[in-house]
Amino acid sequence: MIKRLVLALAAGGILISASACNTVKGVGRDIESVGKAGERAIN
Template sequence: MVKKLVLAAIAGGIVFSASACNTVKGAGQDIESVGEAGDEAIN
């Protein structure tokens, strides 16, 4: 029973870390697109 709980906790941690990475990556892409739009507006 304890092994199942530990495995479930590890699996949950992996899922949450993967979703956090996707969120940070998406935020980086948003910031990059805002910078590019600013460059185009200036030129």
């Protein structure tokens, strides 16, 4: 259940981040930060 919630939040964060930044480099940084936040939430 918690894993699904984290995945849903990560997916939502990716969508918001992707729409908020204009460069491929920015998207990469946003995705990386969402991944790190998901990792911290799981641990």
